[in-house]
Amino acid sequence: MLIEKYADRIEKTFSKYPDKRSAVMPVLYIAQEEYGWLPDEAINEVADICDMDPTQVRSIAGFYTMYSEKPKGKYWLQVCTDLPCALRGADKFHKELKEYLGVEEGGTTDDGMFTVEHVMCLAACDKAPMLQCNFHYVENLDMDKMKALLDEWRAEAKEDK
Amino acid sequence: MVEERLILLRDKEIPDINNYDVYVKNGGFDALRKCVSDHSPADVIQIVIDSNLRGRGGAGFSTGRKWSFIPKDHPVKYVAVNADESEPGTFKDRQILENNPYQLLEGSLICAYSIQATAIYIYCRGEFWDLAHDLEACIEKLHKENLAGENILGSGWSCPIYVHLGAGAYICGEESAMLSSLQGLLGQPRVRPPFPTQVGGGLYYEPTVVNNVETLANVPWIINNGADAYLAIGTPESPGTKIFCMSGHIQNPGNYEVPLGTTIGDLIELAGGGQNGKKLKALLPSGASGPVLPLTDEVLNAPCTYEALASLGSTLGSASFIFMDEDTDMVWATHRMMEFFKHESCGKCTPCREGTHWLKALMDRVLAGDATESDVERLEVVSIQMAGKSLCALNDFAINPVLSTLKHFRSEYDAYLNGEGAKAASKKPVPAKA
Numbered sequence: 197m198l199i200e201k202y203a204d205r206i207e208k209t210f211s212k213y214p215d216k217r218s219a220v221m222p223v224l225y226i227a228q229e230e231y232g233w234l235p236d237e238a239i240n241e242v243a244d245i246c247d248m249d250p251t252q253v254r255s256i257a258g259f260y261t262m263y264s265e266k267p268k269g270k271y272w273l274q275v276c277t278d279l280p281c282a283l284r285g286a287d288k289f290h291k292e293l294k295e296y297l298g299v300e301e302g303g304t305t306d307d308g309m310f311t312v313e314h315v316m317c318l319a320a321c322d323k324a325p326m327l328q329c330n331f332h333y334v335e336n337l338d339m340d341k342m343k344a345l346l347d348e349w350r351a352e353a354k355e356d357k
Numbered sequence: 358m359v360e361e362r363l364i365l366l367r368d369k370e371i372p373d374i375n376n377y378d379v380y381v382k383n384g385g386f387d388a389l390r391k392c393v394s395d396h397s398p399a400d401v402i403q404i405v406i407d408s409n410l411r412g413r414g415g416a417g418f419s420t421g422r423k424w425s426f427i428p429k430d431h432p433v434k435y436v437a438v439n440a441d442e443s444e445p446g447t448f449k450d451r452q453i454l455e456n457n458p459y460q461l462l463e464g465s466l467i468c469a470y471s472i473q474a475t476a477i478y479i480y481c482r483g484e485f486w487d488l489a490h491d492l493e494a495c496i497e498k499l500h501k502e503n504l505a506g507e508n509i510l511g512s513g514w515s516c517p518i519y520v521h522l523g524a525g526a527y528i529c530g531e532e533s534a535m536l537s538s539l540q541g542l543l544g545q546p547r548v549r550p551p552f553p554t555q556v557g558g559g560l561y562y563e564p565t566v567v568n569n570v571e572t573l574a575n576v577p578w579i580i581n582n583g584a585d586a587y588l589a590i591g592t593p594e595s596p597g598t599k600i601f602c603m604s605g606h607i608q609n610p611g612n613y614e615v616p617l618g619t620t621i622g623d624l625i626e627l628a629g630g631g632q633n634g635k636k637l638k639a640l641l642p643s644g645a646s647g648p649v650l651p652l653t654d655e656v657l658n659a660p661c662t663y664e665a666l667a668s669l670g671s672t673l674g675s676a677s678f679i680f681m682d683e684d685t686d687m688v689w690a691t692h693r694m695m696e697f698f699k700h701e702s703c704g705k706c707t708p709c710r711e712g713t714h715w716l717k718a719l720m721d722r723v724l725a726g727d728a729t730e731s732d733v734e735r736l737e738v739v740s741i742q743m744a745g746k747s748l749c750a751l752n753d754f755a756i757n758p759v760l761s762t763l764k765h766f767r768s769e770y771d772a773y774l775n776g777e778g779a780k781a782a783s784k785k786p787v788p789a790k791a
Contacts, residue, residue, distance in 0.1 A: 212519045214561060217541035221524055246541065259543055259703075260524035262483045278445045279645060279693045280604040280679050316527065316697055317445040318484050321602065321679075322610035331486040 198241045220246045233264040269304040269311035274328045277314040280321035289325035359623040362598050364578045366614045368456035380459040388580035393512045401471040407584035409596050414569030415674040417663045426554035427472040427564045435565040436469045438479040441530040444644035446677030449600040450570035455488045458495045464573035469516045483524040527701035531749045532567040536560045545705040546749035591617035595662035606632040606682040622657035635682040643674025645694040646754030648761035687766040691758045692720040698755035706747035715739050
């Protein structure tokens with residue numbers, strides 16, 4: 197149960213706002229951290245915590261791109277392909293990355309390691325091509341750098357096991 | 358060559374200014390102390406009005422006047438800092454937040470003092486995950502130093518600062534959508550009036566000043582140096598410096614801070630000219646949402662001010678300058694911007710929800726080489742029907758790329774219509790037909 201496991205963080209979140217409902221976004225992040233994505237079970241817990249209807253919580257989760265409504269790979273790679281990045285080679289990079297990992301747009305590698313999808317502008321246009329990996333920015337990329345990083349993440353995942 | 362004038366991007370001169378002690382050593386929090394000890398809240402508002410600081414989020418409204426709209430005797434008032442920087446081509450607020458966060462916090466506190474705010478909320482876009490957590494550490498430091506929180510500097514005025522993370526929605530950069538999102542409602546624009554500064558319109562329906570990060574980061578300098586000193590930089594209608602986000606086909610992309618009134622040509626020179634020496638063809642001066650300008654001599658010699666860009670038929674907006682070189686396919690570029698607006702329309706207002714869908718579908722058809730003359734006419738008809746018919750400006754932003762490329766680069770659409778563009782398009786990945 198989120199309310200027990202993350203009691204301190206949830207309490208601290210509530211202290212920032214005059215009402216419980218305002219905590220729905222931060223609490224959704226906590227739920228996603230715990231479950232890896234947002235299954236109905238997570239939505240129901242968030243609804244209880246924030247005193248909301250599960251349908252309202254689901255509509256919030258569906259409105260934003262950083263809440264995941266289906267399971268993702270261990271490393272969720274979101275490549276910016278908006279115009280400024282595209283003018284500096286983001287489309288080619290995005291295509292080569294998918295080919296290298298053997299996934300379609302939005303797909304996850306068979307080993308469950310990497311999900312690749314494109315996203316809208318990430319405010320890093322001067323450092324294109326770039327992506328965010330589990331919400332951390334990785335910038336000034338090319339496929340050589342990317343391959344080295346993928347190896348690094350694979351090794352990191354092995355150590356975690 | 359034109360030189361940078363650093364009021365906001367002081368991290369270029371003082372790399373460790375994101376450290377509290379370094380910020381203080383370089384005059385940090387002198388302005389806040391001066392306000393609390395020497396100036397009444399009304400004095401502070403008057404100084405900012407006199408400086409003619411204009412909102413850097415895009416609209417260019419007088420910052421001091423906005424502060425003056427807050428009803429003085431109302432018990433609960435807020436400052437909401439808009440750090441939801443999401444316009445394609447904009448990455449200036451991010452540099453301030455990352456490299457000079459205390460200057461933003463000081464400016465926010467001065468604003469809060471001037472309206473005697475109850476609390477400050479900083480709405481950071483969710484993708485700024487790492488920097489938002491660093492910012493929280495800075496805020497904790499200010500609470501410890503008695504510069505935020507209870508009884509600030511012994512003045513009897515209390516004001517905590519909180520960070521709220523968004524989760525990926527362009528529309529939350531629109532001020533009323535941002536306030537709704539913070540309240541745990543869907544991030545969709547509200548009907549105005551009441552405006553955020555009025556009772557019923559702000560955060561939790563209390564009077565609220567919503568200011569952009571760059572706007573507030575100017576304020577400590579204005580307090581320290583006075584309104585006249587600020588007015589001496591830039592032009593009388595557009596005083597001060599501005600951060601220009603230079604991206605696309607420019608040799609050295611990045612943020613450049615120069616006085617307003619610097620010409621577009623000088624800015625290009627400062628950023629090293631076209632990428633790999635190529636000739637630049639077009640400029641989007643306000644990201645995806647402002648009309649595109651062909652880089653004619655008239656445009657190159659134009660001063661970057663709110664007025665001059667408007668008289669050229671575009672807008673300075675947030676000064677996110679996206680450059681495109683002579684080889685850029687403007688139809689492809691317009692299509693990419695339509696994908697953005699279709700994705701980011703929040704769906705509340707029908708003209709925007711349906712209009713962005715149809716503009717994207719028509720652009721799909723043009724890019725695939727399947728469009729007829731009447732499809733191109735329909736692009737114009739749909740755009741004109743959308744204009745001015747929604748609660749916020751996203752609707753009007755979305756039609757700008759279409760109408761302005763049709764105006765300035767019509768021959769590129771014609772090439773697609775007679776089959777030439779389609780051939781060129783076959784070399785690029787073509788999206789599925791709508």
